[in-house]
Amino acid sequence: MSLFFVVVAFAQVLKVSDTVTGLSVTGFEILQALIYSFPPLMGLLIPVSLLFATLLAVGRMSSDREIIAMSAGGRSPLQLLGIPAVTGVLLAGVCAWMLIYGEPWGVRGLNEVFQQSAQRALASGVRVGKFNEWVSGVTFMAQGKEGDELLEVVFADRRDGERPIVISARRGKVAAGDNTSDIIFDLKDGAIVLHDQKSDLIRVLRFDESRYRLDVGRLVNKRPKTVSSLQHMTMGQLLTYSQNPDKSRKNRVRATVFLHRKIALPIATLVFALLAVPLAVGGTSSARARGFLYSAGIVGTYYYLGRAVEMAARTGNFPALLAAWVPDIIGIIVFAILATRMKRGFA
Template structure:
């Protein structure tokens, strides 16, 4: 039995690792393409990309592990069925139920890993991604200012620098026209300037200007003001056109379980709806049980299917995962609306797949491992 267990683990773990790596790369490329306007900016470095991969790793692993595990089961055990190895095992008295032990153990271990990642690593990573992308957006704004060119991507502001140094992004002979208050626009002239990206909130950057003057005119009257300064800072909101570039946002996934429970409690106290926060928590629990559900359903499907090649395995995996995803989202929506208890909504898809798996295993055990 130990030899059989090691053999089955090899048949499952090798494709599992390969598929996790492939899906991780696929997910990163898809997310990278969604944010090319930010991640291919003038100020992005390899260090920024490396930090992005590190921050996104927990989130992508949580997404990739269940489908990679289902693929490993259907293709790994399916190969044993196609090569008639399961027939030989059946002749030796190995029942289909005994073959379920290995995938079930791996499913439990993967579920524990996903639970750990979704409760700790994923909130940390997604929070870091949001901060990193906001930082990169600000650096890109600084890097996109060119010598002798009017920069107008900032909402209601026009920025001009006669000369921009390549090393530190220092501006010389700066002109800034601020039209955020149309009735009294500002014209700022400064000897030097730069962008300070190390301070401020994520939705704003600070322009530091040295030795200059501020001109303010009131369009409704003849009032005109002039102010000279040695050094000043102007806080500039990035505006909708730039903040919407940060596509790495998902507030509830950035929250830890404690923060979700606290938010739910505060929502109840203020007369709001606490279900979305509780549903987000129980959805994570449901996702952590998914590998076990896939083990219980995927094993009988893999060992009981006919000689139909790998194409059937890919199709079955894709169909099963799409069905799982659609049911999970449907039940989550019903939980948010109060049509289902949030605890049941979070686990109902797993219960359906487990019930189908038990039925499929009963059919396979009654009719034999292969047909």
């Protein structure tokens, strides 16, 4: 279980490192990003970790012939389900808490770290002597730099084709605004040139100090690649979103499935723990190897079956309320079959 956690943690480090590449992030912010990114992972990490841990423990008992000895003493092999069941219930509670409360907190924190880093990278990334265009239609250039001040600044905003704005200033600074989507241009001793294309009127306004706010939200509000737009929502927000008639049917279905999955995944923790017992029971190493192969198949089947049912629900071919529960229901059915065979095998 610990080894699997380390592998997943290392993979998450690589994902975070890839996401922050090119941003002026500090070591503390990378640590923050890692902490924030783990709650969204717990929904899958906890069930799969318990599945592998149970397989290893019961498989070891099977290889040491402890299960055969237990059966010879008149005890049912179904008693092996006790500890995995209790552990599964406890970890299901942890998993549910992580998905219901930890995931929205983590995703919001993760987005905030990335937005602040991207905003700071833009504000500090002015190239002197070259045109800087962060937003289409907005160009900024400074001829020189003295300390933290830029010299001979020219700023052009052509987003409104009928009323372009050109600003020139002797000195200026570029700083991050209070809002993570804002970049502030603090300019001194300059002029603003306004040109009305319709009337061909040109006005020049001189200033001693001026501040210009640029919205770069499209640049800094990009989510990490592995984060869904629904993951930052609470249960109440997801419920409201799923019932909002202004949203498209596909988005409402997606929100409904996502809402129910926050409960279905914790239930999967218990289902996986119970499934691991009959899979691991066997007297040979090949049986244990098959158990691990089966477990990999269970995880893959759970994920892809869930995705397939969700796609069917989006197209209206399956009830959205049941989509998240289908993998759990099938897992329970498979467990019942395997448990019956396990009991007969030691009868």
